[in-house]
Amino acid sequence: MAVQISPSILSADFARLADEVAAVPNADWLHVDVMDNHFVPNLTLGLPIVEALLKAAALPIDCHLMITDPDRWAPAYAEVGAGSVTIHAEASSAPVRTLREIRSLGARAGLALNPATAVEPYDDLIGEIDMLLLMTVEPGFGGQKFLDMVLPKIRRARGLIERHGGEVWLQVDGGVSADTIERCAEAGADVFVAGSAVYGADDREAAVASLRSLAEGAA
Numbered sequence: 694m695a696v697q698i699s700p701s702i703l704s705a706d707f708a709r710l711a712d713e714v715a716a717v718p719n720a721d722w723l724h725v726d727v728m729d730n731h732f733v734p735n736l737t738l739g740l741p742i743v744e745a746l747l748k749a750a751a752l753p754i755d756c757h758l759m760i761t762d763p764d765r766w767a768p769a770y771a772e773v774g775a776g777s778v779t780i781h782a783e784a785s786s787a788p789v790r791t792l793r794e795i796r797s798l799g800a801r802a803g804l805a806l807n808p809a810t811a812v813e814p815y816d817d818l819i820g821e822i823d824m825l826l827l828m829t830v831e832p833g834f835g836g837q838k839f840l841d842m843v844l845p846k847i848r849r850a851r852g853l854i855e856r857h858g859g860e861v862w863l864q865v866d867g868g869v870s871a872d873t874i875e876r877c878a879e880a881g882a883d884v885f886v887a888g889s890a891v892y893g894a895d896d897r898e899a900a901v902a903s904l905r906s907l908a909e910g911a912a
């Protein structure tokens with residue numbers, strides 16, 4: 694599976710979002726963190742800004758919904774044109790229905806797991822998703838330290854995905870940087886979210902290129 698880089702705009706300058714998006718033309722996706730101050734203790738942005746970004750961005754949008762009620766809201770993100778919509782397993786009470794709805798609206802369906810959530814109980818959902826997102830920090834904030842304890846779960850998730858045919862992408866999100874991306878790639882991740890490692894760099898395009906080359910070297 695080819696390495697994909699998805700810069701998170703959480704660490705971008707929110708007053709200059711269109712310019713910040715244009716600064717990463719060599720990325721594969723643009724990762725947008727939707728937080729509602731309920732599922733996580735932080736508030737970011739919602740549907741109107743995602744719609745505006747869709748008009749401004751050349752890249753497809755990868756929406757990571759950290760919200761209490763993804764079953765109610767996730768389909769709307771697919772409907773406005775997000776390329777990928779990821780819901781948290783801890784928040785959804787009807788994941789099969791919601792994931793199917795996302796897919797039926799033409800977006801890729803993602804399932805996210807917090808660091809302490811085991812992957813094995815979700816084995817039967819692998820056929821319902823296009824991407825599994827493993828959080829490598831507790832969700833809610835950018836710039837946190839990568840949690841090494843998730844590495845064995847990345848390996849187990851890769852094994853589980855391969856047993857289901859290997860089509861599902863495995864995304865890691867949180868603390869992914871030049872120091873940690875190789876360990877994630879070695880463990881089997883193939884889609885890498887990076888917020889502070891890209892938007893904290895002076896040259897965002899060079900940061901994306903360097904993360905990609907480190908991940909490709911380690912995969």
Ligand SMILES: O=C(CO)[C@H](O)[C@H](O)COP(=O)(O)O
Nearest residue numbers: 832833835836867868888889
């Ligand atoms: O989902 C997230 C936080 O909940 C962000 O995508 C993530 O933290 C990206 O920021 P960084 O790369 O700086 O950790």
Ligand SMILES: [Co+2]
Nearest residue numbers: 726757866886
């Ligand atoms: Co995220």
